[in-house]
Amino acid sequence: MTIDLEVLAAVVRLLKEAEFSEFRYAKGDVSFVVRRGDVSEGPTPPPSTIAPAPAPVAAPVSPSAPVVETDGAKVRAPLLGTFYSRPKPGEAVFVKIGDRVEPDTVVCIVEVMKLMNSVSAGVRGVVAAIHARDGDLVEFGQALFTVVEAA
Amino acid sequence: MTARRIYVANRGEIALRIVEACERLGYETVLGVSAADRETLAARRATRTVVLGAARSQESYLNQQAVIHAAVSTGCDAVHPGYGFLSEKASFARACAENGLIFIGPTPEQLETLGDKLSARAFAQSVGVPVSPGGPTETLEQALALADRIGFPILVKAANGGGGRGMKLVNRAEDLAPAWQVASSEAAAAFGDGTVFLERFVAAAKHIEVQILGDSHGHCVHLGERECTLQFRYQKILEEAPSTALNAEDRLRLHAYALKIGKGLGYQGLGTVEFLYDVQTRDICFLEVNPRVQVEHPVTESVTGVDLVREQILVAFGAALSFRQEDIVLKGHAIELRLTAQDPAQGLRPSPGRLRRWRPAPLGGVRVDSHLYEGYLFPPYYDALMAKLIVSGADRSAALALAVSALSRLEVEGPATNRDLLVKLVNHPDVAANSITTRWLEEKFDEGSLP
Numbered sequence: 001m002t003i004d005l006e007v008l009a010a011v012v013r014l015l016k017e018a019e020f021s022e023f024r025y026a027k028g029d030v031s032f033v034v035r036r037g038d039v040s041e042g043p044t045p046p047p048s049t050i051a052p053a054p055a056p057v058a059a060p061v062s063p064s065a066p067v068v069e070t071d072g073a074k075v076r077a078p079l080l081g082t083f084y085s086r087p088k089p090g091e092a093v094f095v096k097i098g099d100r101v102e103p104d105t106v107v108c109i110v111e112v113m114k115l116m117n118s119v120s121a122g123v124r125g126v127v128a129a130i131h132a133r134d135g136d137l138v139e140f141g142q143a144l145f146t147v148v149e150a151a
Numbered sequence: 152m153t154a155r156r157i158y159v160a161n162r163g164e165i166a167l168r169i170v171e172a173c174e175r176l177g178y179e180t181v182l183g184v185s186a187a188d189r190e191t192l193a194a195r196r197a198t199r200t201v202v203l204g205a206a207r208s209q210e211s212y213l214n215q216q217a218v219i220h221a222a223v224s225t226g227c228d229a230v231h232p233g234y235g236f237l238s239e240k241a242s243f244a245r246a247c248a249e250n251g252l253i254f255i256g257p258t259p260e261q262l263e264t265l266g267d268k269l270s271a272r273a274f275a276q277s278v279g280v281p282v283s284p285g286g287p288t289e290t291l292e293q294a295l296a297l298a299d300r301i302g303f304p305i306l307v308k309a310a311n312g313g314g315g316r317g318m319k320l321v322n323r324a325e326d327l328a329p330a331w332q333v334a335s336s337e338a339a340a341a342f343g344d345g346t347v348f349l350e351r352f353v354a355a356a357k358h359i360e361v362q363i364l365g366d367s368h369g370h371c372v373h374l375g376e377r378e379c380t381l382q383f384r385y386q387k388i389l390e391e392a393p394s395t396a397l398n399a400e401d402r403l404r405l406h407a408y409a410l411k412i413g414k415g416l417g418y419q420g421l422g423t424v425e426f427l428y429d430v431q432t433r434d435i436c437f438l439e440v441n442p443r444v445q446v447e448h449p450v451t452e453s454v455t456g457v458d459l460v461r462e463q464i465l466v467a468f469g470a471a472l473s474f475r476q477e478d479i480v481l482k483g484h485a486i487e488l489r490l491t492a493q494d495p496a497q498g499l500r501p502s503p504g505r506l507r508r509w510r511p512a513p514l515g516g517v518r519v520d521s522h523l524y525e526g527y528l529f530p531p532y533y534d535a536l537m538a539k540l541i542v543s544g545a546d547r548s549a550a551l552a553l554a555v556s557a558l559s560r561l562e563v564e565g566p567a568t569n570r571d572l573l574v575k576l577v578n579h580p581d582v583a584a585n586s587i588t589t590r591w592l593e594e595k596f597d598e599g600s601l602p
Contacts, residue, residue, distance in 0.1 A: 137225065
């Protein structure tokens with residue numbers, strides 16, 4: 001992987017002024033994620049992270065091992081059904097990116113024929129990615145969340 | 152014709168057979184698979200594949216909620232249940248209807264009537280079709296009294312069972328009590344009902360069944376009979392059409408009985424009416440109706456030229472039958488051999504594993520219905536059927552000769568198969584003369600002359 005740290009620093013500087021909480025960039029074999037916000041409960045930057053001052057955290061990652069996308073555990077659908085991120089329409093989501101979860105934390109619902117099945121994280125860590133949207137048909141074994149280790 | 156999308160609720164060779172029938176009709180297919188079946192041929196061929204659940208059938212193919220959820224949320228119009236799994240479940244057919252899906256099969260009421268051995272027998276009797284001497288028994292005392300009336304040998308089985316499960320042959324009165332007790336507790340455990348069925352066992356019996364097809368406009372035709380006498384513990388191994396055991400008069404009688412059942416029920420869809428034929432007395436006794444496509448349907452397709460799965464799908468969508476009884480003309484003879492991943496040297500023990508080589512011989516007159524390919528991992532979770540070789544010829548001896556060729560030129564390596572047993576069977580003088588009965592192969596195993 002080649003990534004020009006000057007370019008990355010420029011991107012981070014530009015984003016500093018913008019309204020955003022998470023920025024993902026992918027082109028060719030290069031991808032990176034910049035996240036901002038409440039990191040007090042979130043992950044401390046992984047060792048490879050470049051953190052230009054002050055707040056934004058940039059994690060350049062190679063496609064062969066994108067830190068956010070494949071590192072960490074996947075929470076998978078225990079059965080085929082429809083994915084819901086919140087208990088009821090209009091209510092808050094069970095979890096969002098950056099949230100800390102325990103093994104028994106309910107992270108979503110998979111509905112099968114009007115039967116609501118709560119899905120627990122099964123691992124301890126921080127939600128790094130959400131792979132399904134409300135109303136999606138999710139299949140047995142499909143990855144729903146990526147949870148990374150909290151340092 | 153409007154575009155249709157069919158959900159295929161099965162696996163293995165029949166899932167592929169259904170996907171292909173839909174392709175030829177211009178219909179899309181959605182196949183629901185278990186986690187162990189992601190790499191099957193049908194999964195590659197279906198328009199879309201979704202993973203239902205874990206490898207175990209209860210969590211995937213038998214999980215009615217998951218199947219219906221998958222069919223509805225992928226926008227399917229209809230569900231084809233194949234054979235086995237959910238194909239005979241009235242509750243599933245009903246759930247399909249409640250969710251706006253067409254169940255490709257008979258009505259839930261017809262499934263209920265036929266699903267229970269006692270009500271199916273009662274129905275056959277009510278339309279004048281003979282049944283074997285016997286009946287249900289709830290206590291051992293009833294069983295002993297009934298056995299006294301019908302005489303030994305007697306077949307003992309669960310009233311709600313199917314597929315030969317839990318059947319026992321009792322030759323002497325003193326053996327009835329233990330066999331009845333075991334059958335009753337098995338029936339109670341498996342079906343929640345300890346009722347045991349006693350039936351007179353016909354020693355020189357032929358298993359002969361009639362293919363029927365009905366539409367929702369009151370038409371019902373038969374497509375001739377199949378003989379499936381060559382069985383091992385009630386599992387069919389070789390099936391053929393037509394039967395050479397019947398004379399012209401008995402054949403007409405048999406077909407008429409099947410149509411009495413089909414027309415009496417107003418049967419909709421594809422079905423098979425099974426009978427036992429006593430070659431000594433020429434008695435024909437009703438056994439049961441299989442309300443679905445059957446494993447051995449290709450032999451009927453071969454001698455009639457009718458694509459049964461296509462017709463089954465069309466009538467389910469409300470079409471009237473496109474042919475009448477007199478349009479069905481039988482031609483030649485066809486034999487199906489079931490190649491299974493079972494080791495004849497180990498009492499036909501299942502033998503799953505990775506298929507290293509799979510090369511059916513390209514021979515004229517041979518049809519191969521199979522989901523196998525080289526490199527396929529034959530899973531241990533489901534039934535052992537690997538392929539059906541369907542050979543056809545001008546007459547039975549020509550078909551048997553072609554079967555010998557097809558089997559001996561088949562290249563298969565990996566799991567142990569019953570191929571060598573099939574070769575011995577098609578070369579056996581008793582099979583050539585069709586002098587066998589339903590118990591013939593078990594007797595040969597017992598006396599050690601086969602495999």
